[in-house]
Amino acid sequence: MTDRPLVVFDFDGVIVDGMAEYWWSASHASRRLNLSSGELSPDQVPDAFRRLRPWVHHGWEMVLLASELPHLDLQAWLRDYRMEQARALERRGWSAVDLQAALDETRRDAVRDNRSAWLQLHQPYPGLVERLQRFDAEGVDWAVLTTKTAEFTAELLDSVGLHPWRLDGREAGAKPEVLLRLQTQRPLMAFVEDRRATLEVVRRTPGLEQLPCLLVNWGYLRPDDRENLPSGIKLIALDDLAEPLARWL
Ligand SMILES: [Mg+2]
Known part of the structure; x- marks a missing residue:
């Protein structure tokens, strides 16, 4: 740790x-x-x-x-x-x-x-690549946790010059399990997702109840996903992301 x-x-x-x-x-x-x-x-x-x-x-x-x-x-x-x-x-x-x-x-x-x-066929969202690259100067590491196969995610990250501290693909298991493992290695500051159902499962997982969860408003959201978010899940916009990490939370 x-x-x-x-x-x-x-x-x-x-x-x-x-x-x-x-x-x-x-x-x-x-x-x-x-x-x-x-x-x-x-x-x-x-x-x-x-x-x-x-x-x-x-x-x-x-x-x-x-x-x-x-x-x-x-x-x-x-x-x-x-x-x-x-x-x-x-x-x-x-x-x-x-x-x-x-x-x-x-x-x-x-x-x-x-x-x-x-x-x-893939487009990084505006400013995302630069933002992730800036984390290093903030003294923060970032990781990718996806249900996509790791080999394809790695190709894509590499092609846009992004090199996360760690990449976990679908082979690594369910997202809450992976987050619990990561939590034993690092202080987890936030989990950033566009699937509200996943964030809700994370917040209900014993050991992850306190993990700040951020729902991105630019991703693939269902029509009602932005409404009545439970406590611990916060909607975030691209502009918010540009701010220092401490201001997101
Ligand atoms: Mg997603």
């Missing part, structure tokens, strides 16, 4: 906007699974996919969405995402593991065959 403070960041929807890539990779992965050429262009993000992205927790879910489009009932999915997802999985006889494998294979091929085009 050292005393150097640590701030932990989610990746997708916090550091990088990867919407174009999520759709591109998910629709290509769906084509692999369906052995078809697909009905929708991988280069044009459908509105329904964009609107459902805030419900997505793991990458494989996007492959299912891509397979269900363009015929899915958007209102039904918005009403009860988990139930529609379970139905679609059952109807197709797919598992999360198969879908995740198809997504990872698609991304691996893209990185190998056309790395720069794949990287260009």
